[in-house]
Amino acid sequence: YGALQSRLKARKYRMPPRVPGIPVFGNTFQVPLVQQGPWGKELAEKYGEMFTCSFGGNTWVFLNSSRVVNDLLERRAAIYCSRPPFPMTQSIMSGDSRIVLMPYNDRWRAVRKIMHNILAGRSQDTFKPYQNLESRHLLYDYLHHPDKWYIANGRFSNSVIMSVVFGTRTDLDSEQTRELFETIELFLENQQPGVNIVDGFNILDKLPKHLQWWRPRGEKIFQKTRKVYKRELDAVHARIKAGTQKPCFAVDFLKQQEGETKFSETQQLFLLGTLMEAGSDTSRVSLGQIIAGAATYPDWPAKARAQLDAICGVNAERLPAWDDRDALPYVTAVVKEGFRWRPNIAEIGAPTSLIRDDEYEGYRFPAGTIFTWNAWAIALSEKEYEQPERFLPERFMDEHLNNALKGHWAFGPGRRVCVGWKVGEMNVWIAIARLLYCFEFEEDKDHPIDTMTIPQITKNAAPFAVKVKVRSEKHAALIERDCLEAVNTRY
Numbered sequence: 100y101g102a103l104q105s106r107l108k109a110r111k112y113r114m115p116p117r118v119p120g121i122p123v124f125g126n127t128f129q130v131p132l133v134q135q136g137p138w139g140k141e142l143a144e145k146y147g148e149m150f151t152c153s154f155g156g157n158t159w160v161f162l163n164s165s166r167v168v169n170d171l172l173e174r175r176a177a178i179y180c181s182r183p184p185f186p187m188t189q190s191i192m193s194g195d196s197r198i199v200l201m202p203y204n205d206r207w208r209a210v211r212k213i214m215h216n217i218l219a220g221r222s223q224d225t226f227k228p229y230q231n232l233e234s235r236h237l238l239y240d241y242l243h244h245p246d247k248w249y250i251a252n253g254r255f256s257n258s259v260i261m262s263v264v265f266g267t268r269t270d271l272d273s274e275q276t277r278e279l280f281e282t283i284e285l286f287l288e289n290q291q292p293g294v295n296i297v298d299g300f301n302i303l304d305k306l307p308k309h310l311q312w313w314r315p316r317g318e319k320i321f322q323k324t325r326k327v328y329k330r331e332l333d334a335v336h337a338r339i340k341a342g343t344q345k346p347c348f349a350v351d352f353l354k355q356q357e358g359e360t361k362f363s364e365t366q367q368l369f370l371l372g373t374l375m376e377a378g379s380d381t382s383r384v385s386l387g388q389i390i391a392g393a394a395t396y397p398d399w400p401a402k403a404r405a406q407l408d409a410i411c412g413v414n415a416e417r418l419p420a421w422d423d424r425d426a427l428p429y430v431t432a433v434v435k436e437g438f439r440w441r442p443n444i445a446e447i448g449a450p451t452s453l454i455r456d457d458e459y460e461g462y463r464f465p466a467g468t469i470f471t472w473n474a475w476a477i478a479l480s481e482k483e484y485e486q487p488e489r490f491l492p493e494r495f496m497d498e499h500l501n502n503a504l505k506g507h508w509a510f511g512p513g514r515r516v517c518v519g520w521k522v523g524e525m526n527v528w529i530a531i532a533r534l535l536y537c538f539e540f541e542e543d544k545d546h547p548i549d550t551m552t553i554p555q556i557t558k559n560a561a562p563f564a565v566k567v568k569v570r571s572e573k574h575a576a577l578i579e580r581d582c583l584e585a586v587n588t589r590y
């Protein structure tokens with residue numbers, strides 16, 4: 100009967116070329132557990148614009164060109180916007196409360212709306228003074244602790260979002276921040292297809308709980324994550340009591356939550372916690388990518404510096420600032436190229452499930468099919484970009500320069516597009532404008548950077564070696580003069 104059913108299904112539906120796998124498990128054991136980008140790119144080169152894989156019971160269609168991503172995930176976003184079930188990473192590890200894995204439903208809409216209100220539109224201006232302050236702290240850290248450049252990037256990114264959400268700042272050697280980054284990486288590691296068998300074979304979720312051998316590990320991660328989030332909320336309560344709490348998003352949010360339509364405690368924690376997590380790791384990674392690009396393709400930083408020098412002075416007269424954005428188009432292009440170059444936040448995109456049956460160019464997809472934009476394959480395809488392996492900001496010097504979403508897929512497509520994209524872009528812009536103005540980045544010849552395998556999971560250690568040098572004594576003096584106060588500001 101099962102065979103008949105699948106034959107009927109095969110007749111009704113028609114899928115893009117299938118990557119051969121093994122019975123039952125399909126392609127589960129072919130996909131690397133980390134850094135799937137090169138794997139996805141190789142398959143795209145072999146199969147063309149779309150191919151189909153199966154990971155356990157789930158069917159995934161990989162979209163390998165901007166054309167098909169646009170056609171399906173953008174133009175038909177209304178039905179290509181849900182998420183499949185993730186019994187391990189969403190239900191157990193996240194108490195069903197992580198927005199990024201929520202199905203397209205009322206809870207997702209409610210959480211997304213709250214996040215949108217603090218991250219988009221006029222609220223973006225709220226971030227500017229913090230980004231200004233924290234990027235000064237960043238320069239000071241680079242000058243005095245060049246070996247800690249990677250931790251400094253993490254502190255910068257984290258401190259911006261902490262200031263807005265919790266009204267507090269982060270130190271360079273903060274144990275809390277280190278632990279927060281650990282929880283992010285635990286989530287990312289576990290989220291990759293093939294890592295958790297129950298996320299591929301959802302039927303296993305029906306086993307009695309005591310037989311689910313993955314459950315204790317998942318519950319341990321849930322407890323750790325909850326603890327990391329709750330600690331910040333407890334600190335807010337303590338500051339409120341002591342009368343020292345600055346106005347911030349969490350305070351407003353807690354007040355709102357006293358009303359009738361409130362979320363569960365876990366949902367409250369994961370809403371605030373996700374802002375911290377998603378707001379920190381992504382900017383840290385993006386800054387690292389640009390620094391790797393500067394060290395391995397040193398021609399473009401020279402051009403960026405020429406533009407910065409023309410605006411801020413050849414003798415380190417002043418730091419670039421928000422008002423200089425229009426005069427620094429090349430820096431904006433650098434940031435976009437940083438997002439495109441090696442998209443290693445989501446190397447094979449993120450899984451989106453189809454809400455109802457759909458047809459496209461002769462294919463017929465059943466509801467529940469999982470789609471993803473094959474990020475690495477698209478970003479590194481010669482059909483999409485000239486010399487895709489090069490870090491070449493010029494490719495974005497066009498009429499779409501100031502649309503941070505256009506020309507690459509680093510923030511994802513459609514209705515699930517990153518809700519914090521503008522804040523993320525601004526974080527990276529101010530930090531990179533100032534870093535490029537003040538510092539040079541050189542490859543360490545003894546430890547060359549393999550830009551195709553920069554690790555995604557770093558365990559708080561720099562993912563590659565780079566020599567950080569201040570450009571001149573005058574730049575060092577500018578940092579001393581202008582940035583020490585930012586380090587000493589406390590709240």
Ligand code: HEM
Pocket residue numbers: 198199200201211214218260373374375377378379381382385438444445449450509510511512514515516517518519520522523524527
């Ligand atoms: C700096 C660069 C950033 C990059 C490259 C980035 C990338 C992404 C990507 C690829 C997704 C998945 C999109 C999809 O599934 O289609 C995403 C989702 C998300 N991002 Fe970002 N992000 C960045 C910054 C931020 C910031 C600063 C925040 C918040 C403070 C944030 C919050 C979120 C949230 C909450 C989601 C889930 C959205 C949903 O499922 O509706 N991101 N991001």
